[in-house]
Amino acid sequence: MKSKLWNMLPHEYAPFFRILHIIVAFLILSQIINSNLTDAEALTDHSLEGIITWIHVVSGLGLIVCGFLMLIWMLSQRGFSYYFAWVKLDFDGIKQDIKTLMNYRLPDAHSGGIASTIQGLGVLALLSVALSGGLWFLLNTLQSNLAYSVMHWHKFLTTFIEIYFYAHGAMGLLHLFIQQYKSRSAAIDD
Incomplete structure (x- = not known):
């Protein structure tokens, strides 16, 4: 069962990217779950809230590294225009993908298409949220008055990565179900 699920996941041609994708997904889910349990004042506390806040900070810093690794890998494999033709x-x-959708078919991923554009925007959303959180942490550590403003930007930008996370996850599950349906239909036809 585990190997069947593993083989259904996208990016079979690139195990590094597949694993990085999974790590990023788990880190983002962790950030979403624990974000409501964090408090900037708790960074110096030896409490459960302080531990959760530090987990949020450390995994956020990890997301900065993973986000840049993902962006670098994407650009090195397919180039800037593939993801950012817009x-x-x-x-x-x-336009080509919209025409395909109008014919009740799902478009394949290609340069400048909807899927590649959304993937590029998702990585930008990830980096903007992670970098704004990292900037907040730095400014908060330096006790800068700008920390409060940057925290508001971080919370605002989080909206975009949460929307992307849920929509991307839903589309990924839909893709897996469609693939499973197609493979069962092919087995029945044989």
Whole structure:
């Protein structure tokens, strides 16, 4: 069962990226769960709230590293235009995918398409949230007055990574169910 599930996961051609993807997903889920149990004032406490806050900080710093590893790997494998064609005002891939969706078919991932654009935006959302959290931690440690403002930006940007996390996860599960359905249909037809 475990190997069957492993083989159903995307990015079978790149085990490093597959594992990095899973690590990032678990770290983000951890951040979402423990974020409501953190308190900046608890960083100096030896309490459960202090421990949870430190777990949030350390895993957030880990997400900065993982986010940059993911971005570097993506860019080295497929290049900037694959994920960020919209920056160059190239929307042809998105238009092509919309036409495919209008025909009640799911488009394949390709350069400048919806899937690649969303993946690029997801990594940018991840990095913006993680970096703003890291900046807050640095400013808070330095007792800067800017820490409070950066914390508000961090919380605001978190909205985007949470939306991405849930939507991306739902689409991933839908993909797995469609793949499972197709493989069962093919087995029945044989």
